[in-house]
Amino acid sequence: MKIDWAALGSVFGVSLSATVALVALFTLGLVGLSKHEAATEQGGAATLARSGAYACFALCAAAVAYGIYLIVS
Secondary structure, rough: OOOHHHHHHHHHHHHHHHHHHHHHHHHHHHHHHHHHHHHHOOOOOHHHHHHHHHHHHHHHHHHHHHHHHHOOO
């Protein structure tokens, strides 16, 4: 049995990058929601923070759906 180390390294690198990107997007979404809540408590309106948070969550959902699509097809 011969292991293609270059292909294994490539898969590892892409998997690590995708994981870090998804965690970062989700974290940005949580930060956006917390900024929105903090601004609301102080009497301000932070619609941009809420919209950005929803966009981050939508991108996370799209990436997960695309991954499931790749697995199923």
